[in-house]
Amino acid sequence: MILVYADHDRGVIEPLTFQALTFARDIDPDVHAVLIGGSSAGLNASTAAAELGEYGAQVVHIAGLSDYSDYAPLAAARALVTLLGSTGAQALIAASSPRGNEVLAHVAAITDRPFVADCYSIAIGAPHKIVRARWAGNLHEEVDVDAEAADVLIATVFPHITEATTAPAAGAITEFTAAVSQDDLAVQVINRVGASTGGVTLPEAKVIVSGGRGMGGPDGFGILESIAAALGGTVGCTRVVTSAGWRPHSEQVGQTGTKVAPDLYLACGISGATQHLAGCKNSKTLVAINTDPDATIMNHADYIIVGDVNQVLPMVLQEIQDAKS
Amino acid sequence: MEIAVCVKRVPLVGSTFMLTDDAMAIDTSRIGATLSPHEENAVEAAVRLIEVHGGSITLFSVGSAQAEEQLREQLAIGADRAVLIETEGTEIDSQATAAVLAQAIDQDATDFDLVLLGTESADSGGYQTGIRIAHALGRPVVTNVKGLDITDNKATCERAVGAIREVYEVQLPAVISVLDGLNIPRYPSVPGRIKARKKPVDRLSITIPEPTTIRTSLRVPQSADKGAINLGSGQQGAKALVEVFKQIGVM
Ligand SMILES: Cc1cc2nc3c(=O)[nH]c(=O)nc-3n(C[C@H](O)[C@H](O)[C@H](O)COP(=O)(O)OP(=O)(O)OC[C@H]3O[C@@H](n4cnc5c(N)ncnc54)[C@H](O)[C@@H]3O)c2cc1C
Ligand SMILES: Nc1ncnc2c1ncn2[C@@H]1O[C@H](COP(=O)(O)O)[C@@H](O)[C@H]1O
Numbered sequence: 422m423i424l425v426y427a428d429h430d431r432g433v434i435e436p437l438t439f440q441a442l443t444f445a446r447d448i449d450p451d452v453h454a455v456l457i458g459g460s461s462a463g464l465n466a467s468t469a470a471a472e473l474g475e476y477g478a479q480v481v482h483i484a485g486l487s488d489y490s491d492y493a494p495l496a497a498a499r500a501l502v503t504l505l506g507s508t509g510a511q512a513l514i515a516a517s518s519p520r521g522n523e524v525l526a527h528v529a530a531i532t533d534r535p536f537v538a539d540c541y542s543i544a545i546g547a548p549h550k551i552v553r554a555r556w557a558g559n560l561h562e563e564v565d566v567d568a569e570a571a572d573v574l575i576a577t578v579f580p581h582i583t584e585a586t587t588a589p590a591a592g593a594i595t596e597f598t599a600a601v602s603q604d605d606l607a608v609q610v611i612n613r614v615g616a617s618t619g620g621v622t623l624p625e626a627k628v629i630v631s632g633g634r635g636m637g638g639p640d641g642f643g644i645l646e647s648i649a650a651a652l653g654g655t656v657g658c659t660r661v662v663t664s665a666g667w668r669p670h671s672e673q674v675g676q677t678g679t680k681v682a683p684d685l686y687l688a689c690g691i692s693g694a695t696q697h698l699a700g701c702k703n704s705k706t707l708v709a710i711n712t713d714p715d716a717t718i719m720n721h722a723d724y725i726i727v728g729d730v731n732q733v734l735p736m737v738l739q740e741i742q743d744a745k746s
Numbered sequence: 747m748e749i750a751v752c753v754k755r756v757p758l759v760g761s762t763f764m765l766t767d768d769a770m771a772i773d774t775s776r777i778g779a780t781l782s783p784h785e786e787n788a789v790e791a792a793v794r795l796i797e798v799h800g801g802s803i804t805l806f807s808v809g810s811a812q813a814e815e816q817l818r819e820q821l822a823i824g825a826d827r828a829v830l831i832e833t834e835g836t837e838i839d840s841q842a843t844a845a846v847l848a849q850a851i852d853q854d855a856t857d858f859d860l861v862l863l864g865t866e867s868a869d870s871g872g873y874q875t876g877i878r879i880a881h882a883l884g885r886p887v888v889t890n891v892k893g894l895d896i897t898d899n900k901a902t903c904e905r906a907v908g909a910i911r912e913v914y915e916v917q918l919p920a921v922i923s924v925l926d927g928l929n930i931p932r933y934p935s936v937p938g939r940i941k942a943r944k945k946p947v948d949r950l951s952i953t954i955p956e957p958t959t960i961r962t963s964l965r966v967p968q969s970a971d972k973g974a975i976n977l978g979s980g981q982q983g984a985k986a987l988v989e990v991f992k993q994i995g996v997m
Contacts, residue, residue: 430907492912494889519890519905522866522873529874530881535841535958538866538873548960555869560763560772561965570958577873607886612913614904622909628996652996660783663927670892670927671906676868677783677926685996695759696868702969706994708987709974717761722974724990726983736984744988744997 422451422508424482426501426515426524427473429456430492431463434472437516439585441578442476445514446588448543454478454592455504457497459485466594474592476585481592482508484599492520493609498527500599505532505573507597511545517577529575535566537576545574554579557676557699580680581703621655623672623679628654628687631674631701632662635690635711635730639667644734645689651741657681659697675700689730693718710734747801747896747918749792750851750858752879753785753820755813756869762966769963771836781816783926784864790931791894791924792862793824799896802826804858806850808843810835814947822934822942829854829948839959840870844878846952852883858919860901865889865923876923887921888914892928 423445428435438454445452454473458464470481484500501524505513513528515521517539529536539554541561547568555562558579566574623629630649632642642656649656657674658667674681676696686704691697693709693716701707702721709722710733719725726733757772758780764773781789792803805820805828807813817828831846838846851861861883863876880887893904893911899918904911906927916922934942977986991997 495886517873519865519907523877523889526874526877527881529841530844530878535839536872536874537959539871555871555964556759556763557871558967559759561967563962563965565960565962567958567960608888608914608916610912611915613907613910614913615909615911624908652991654996660926664930666930673927684994685991692761694761695763698969706990707972708990719974720971721969723972724977724987725974726977726979726987728979728983732980733984736981737987740984740988741991741997744992 422453422510423449423512423514424504424508424510425452425454425478426513426521427454427456427469428516428518428520428524429464429469432465432469434469435516435518435520437518437521437580439476440581440583441514441516442473442478443585444578444583446477448512448545451479452477453480453482453508453510455482455484455501457484457486457500458489459483461490470592470594474590475587477588477590478592479590481594483594483596485596486599486601488606489601491610493606494520494523495527495608496601496605497524498531499601499605501528502531503599504597510573512574512576515577517579521577525575525577534573534575535571537564537566537574539579540576541579541582543574543576549574551576556695559695559699581682621653623655623657623674623681626655626681626683628652628685629657629674629681629683630654630687630689631657631691632689633659633691634661636662637731641730642668644738648687648734648738648741651738651745652685654683654685659691688718688722689734691718692716693721747795747799747860748856748858749795749801749803750806750861751785751788751792751803751825752806752847752861752863752875753781753789753816754807754867755779755809755816756782756867765964765966769965770961771964779812779816781820782864782868784866784924786931787926787928788862788864788924789820789823789825790929794929795896796824804829804854804856806847807831808833808838808846817947818942819934821945822938823932824938827946827948829950831950831952833954837870838954839957840872840874841878841958842955844875845882845955847875848879848882849952850950851879860918861921863921863923865925876921880921883921885919885921886916887923888916889923891922891924894922894924894928
């Protein structure tokens with residue numbers, strides 16, 4: 422049996438969890454899911470269990486911890502450790518989301534087992550044979566994991582390698598109790614700040630107009646904002662741009678920024694470093710505008726314009742406006 | 747305030763990854779090295795905290811002798827001393843790395859109020875070293891931190907979730923792992939570099955635990971050279987691009 426930790430935020434299940442369930446089913450069809458937190462954490466047990474059942478969870482274990490009013494990583498991990506002990510699962514899997522990686526790393530630390538993050542494929546055995554991401558997926562690493570040390574394999578699934586598919590199963594709820602101390606709740610979300618500005622955020626944007634060093638400076642981004650606005654999208658940028666303070670880090674795309682997959686990614690004055698591509702290579706259509714025809718980004722683009730952004734972009738904006746009127 | 751920062755030397759990879767013939771490592775013969783970006787932010791955060799609260803910064807690194815280069819760079823930015831746990835050159839797995847770092851921090855003469863790390867290393871991306879160190883030292887840990895303020899021995903940490911930020915509070919001593927975007931790291935100044943030459947980089951030898959995760963090979967995934975369509979230049983290119991926008995349904 423494989424346990425899948427279902428990462429949720431006040432009852433909303435992290436969508437990557439459905440990919441993790443699909444991935445886990447391929448290893449062993451006997452998949453159980455785990456939810457931590459009761460109604461005080463915003464969880465509607467029957468709705469959530471039904472959703473997880475849709476994606477193949479035979480059983481949904483729920484730890485309705487009192488005091489778990491919001492996400493508390495160590496408390497969640499403690500509960501998972503209890504469950505591992507009582508269910509005899511051969512693996513504990515989660516999505517490679519910030520919470521998935523965090524909670525599973527805690528479980529691994531508590532139980533002194535290996536933790537393998539960002540897996541592409543897992544073959545349980547002795548040793549376990551795993552392919553995982555390094556450098557945000559720019560390299561694939563094959564590893565052997567000692568089966569004695571990893572008597573329960575603890576691993577997360579690299580995002581978007583498996584498409585979430587439904588496979589309706591019972592999703593039968595069983596509640597369990599776990600000993601969680603006040604110390605385990607010392608680190609817990611106590612507040613949320615900074616209401617959404619109303620604009621389109623990077624992860625949800627259908628169009629991203631992105632600029633790199635080639636935009637020349639903060640003023641260069643004005644035209645990118647205009648084009649983004651005309652297409653109902655938002656602005657992105659490279660790390661060079663955020664490091665120089667031209668744009669806020671929330672707009673950075675890449676390995677250490679946001680990973681995006683919009684319908685259109687318009688890369689302007691961006692060279693296409695592997696760490697930048699790690700964040701945008703899943704875009705449906707990638708267009709690059711660059712003075713250098715040999716820039717790496719040109720090999721990853723669907724369409725290119727070889728030219729100076731200062732000349733090309735105003736023309737593009739004009740053409741959009743003409744086409745609209 | 748006494749702060750420990752764990753930093754790792756990684757290859758400075760540009761547009762392509764070149765592997766060694768045995769496909770066990772990145773061929774670093776023609777490229778430089780750097781720190782993982784998140785760790786640059788961790789050092790910057792430490793320097794800012796010391797500016798306000800006083801105290802000192804100790805860097806810890808597990809790696810080859812060459813990691814001294816990255817340690818000197820961060821000493822030039824404002825760290826006071828460094829401890830290098832030298833390995834034979836091959837990278838060791840996350841579990842072993844964390845055990846070695848925890849031991850080095852624990853046995854150090856300084857009692858650290860705060861241990862700072864990156865949330866994930868640039869190369870390995872294990873997402874675990876900070877959490878394991880926290881458990882080994884019996885301290886609370888907050889990860890993915892993009893906003894940090896410390897007053898009265900209490901750290902207020904912010905973590906980005908979509909467009910909003912979650913707030914966590916934790917009493918020191920604690921372990922905090924941070925993300926790029928926490929701050930904009932400064933560059934070393936010339937006087938900083940001169941001072942750094944005299945700062946101590948101590949070598950520490952610690953027995954490395956048996957690995958539980960063993961690399962058997964590395965592979966560069968095939969990147970689809972999409973054979974881009976050149977839309978032309980100038981006005982003609984701009985017109986063609988707008989046609990593409992219509993075709994793919996974004997206009
Ligand atoms: C571990 C690690 C993680 C990283 N994470 C990220 C990340 O998350 N995101 C990220 O972006 N980077 C990241 N980086 C940095 C990355 O390696 C590159 O340094 C960065 O992406 C380059 O940004 P750039 O393309 O804007 O600049 P450059 O590489 O300098 O490229 C500028 C481009 O603009 C073109 N250009 C110049 N002038 C014009 C003009 N007038 N018109 C048109 N084109 C012009 C040039 O031909 C060139 O191709 C990371 C690095 C490391 C080591
Ligand atoms: N070899 C190392 N030496 C020093 N610090 C390290 C080392 N490996 C990892 N770390 C620290 O742990 C963080 C998380 O790494 P990881 O768990 O590998 O993703 C990094 O950002 C570093 O701060």
